[in-house]
Amino acid sequence: MKAARIFGSNDIRIVEVPTPVPGPGEVLCRVVCAGVCGTDHAIYTGEFSxxxxxxxxFPMTPGHEWSGTVAEIGPGVTRFEPDQRVVGDTMVSCGKCYDCLIGQYGNCKAMRAVGTIATWDGAYAEYILMPERHLFHLADEISFVNGAFVEPAATALYSVVLGDVKIGDTVLVLGSGPIGLLAAKLxxxxxxxxxxxxxxxxxxxxKALELGVDAAIDTNQMPLEEAVKEVFKDWGVDCVIEASxxxxxxxxxxxxxxxxxxVSVVAFYEQKVPDFDxxxxxxxxxKIRGVAGSLGMYKPVLRLMEAGMLxxxxLxxxxxxxxxxxxIMAGMSExxxxxxxxxxxxxTASV
Ligand SMILES: [Zn+2]
Ligand SMILES: [Zn+2]
Incomplete structure (x- = not known):
């Protein structure tokens, strides 16, 4: 199969690699759409901490936001059949440790991340292998393009959930990238x-306004503090989602x-915070909450998309x-x- 693999800093090439063979409990998926993430670019440049x-x-295959169809199932797979539409988790647990065996995959200490840390080969390829336990059905109502957004939307939703956002709350989202915009919508x-x-x-x-967000603050136009007073008045802000x-x-x-x-923090900083008050x-x-990943958030995101609410x-x-x-990688910063x-x-067909 073809895969876009990173061999070193600023060196990504499309190469021929063996198509993975699904082992017990594994599913081989044909990738239909893959989203390009800032993280992929940070890996590509080698600047990522x-x-x-x-x-x-290196070498590794990036790509952690994807949708596709089942190509082949391994022995013992029961929930999936060939040609079904699917999306996959960004994390792949070991499946063997105590936490995995009791279903607490999020606590697995041998976790590998799809297309990033301790790399499980990612979706910049014709096919991606996934354990059945980390694969989800993608309803017919959800396009493959939206399917590729399930992962970033799940991360964004986790920032909202950890931000304790409740009905009637006021929320300020810092950052207008995909995670910030999706968090605002969610x-x-x-x-x-x-x-x-x-x-x-x-x-x-x-775009934020197009998504139905109430206000967009351009800090080129007005200092942040002043703008926040103008928008939220005496109510102030119950939750800040820091996605910048x-x-x-x-x-x-x-x-x-x-x-x-x-303050719900869903970004990488690559540095210490100097002079923190x-x-x-x-x-x-x-309360400062660190948002790592998207644990348990695929289900609500898939339901919202299926219902036409997201x-x-x-974007x-x-x-x-x-x-x-x-x-794409070479020209991304521009x-x-x-x-x-x-x-x-x-x-290109039927996306
Ligand atoms: Zn990403
Ligand atoms: Zn484990």
Missing amino acids: FVKNGSIK AKLCGASKVAVVGRKEFKLQ GSTALFKQAVGLVNQGGV IDEFVFGGV DAGP VTGRYGFDDIPA RNATRIKEIVEMK
Whole structure:
């Protein structure tokens, strides 16, 4: 099969590799759509801290946001049949340890991540292998393009859930990338009375409004604190979702949230936070939550998509073919102002 593999910094090539053979409990899936993530690019450039600390070793196949169909099932697989539409988890547990055996896959200490840390080969390939326990049915109502958004949407939903967002709450989302925009939309679906997205790129902030978010704050136009007062008035902000990856914004978030509020952090920083005001954090009774992954969130996201309540289609800013992957990676930074989510279509039919 063809796979786009990273061999070293800034070196991604489409090569021929053996098509995996599904072992017991495994399913071989044909990839139909794969989403391009900033993480893929950070691995490609070699700048990602997980490359530097050796958690990601080259060569490897990236791609952790995907949808596809079942090509072949291994012995003992009972929930899937060939040609069924599917999406896969980003994490692959060992399946053998105590936690795995009692179904607590999230606690597995031998976890590998699809297309990233301790790499389980990812979806920038014609086929991807998945253990049955990490595979989900994709309903006919959900397009393959939306299927490729299940993973980022699940991560975004986890940030909303860990942010304790309840009906009537006010939510400020820092960052207008795919995770920020999806988190804002999902906070609205969770019943937030007012949600604002903060960014600096007009095009992305416009998308937030298209998704039904109440306000878009452009920090090129107005200082953040002032804008937050104008939008939320005396109610203030119950939950800040920090999806920008800026340590400056993270520090500011702790001061912006209401007394006893939550700062839900769903970004990588690749650095320490200098001069963090710990007293502000303590006196504010602020809860800071780290959002790693998307544990348990596929089911609600799949249900929302199936019900037509969550459509990530407006976030697609480019559709490409498999052979374009090296060019997508090489030119990614240049498209930052207008890039939200790019989709690679492995085959052009019926996506
Ligand atoms: Zn991603
Ligand atoms: Zn395990």
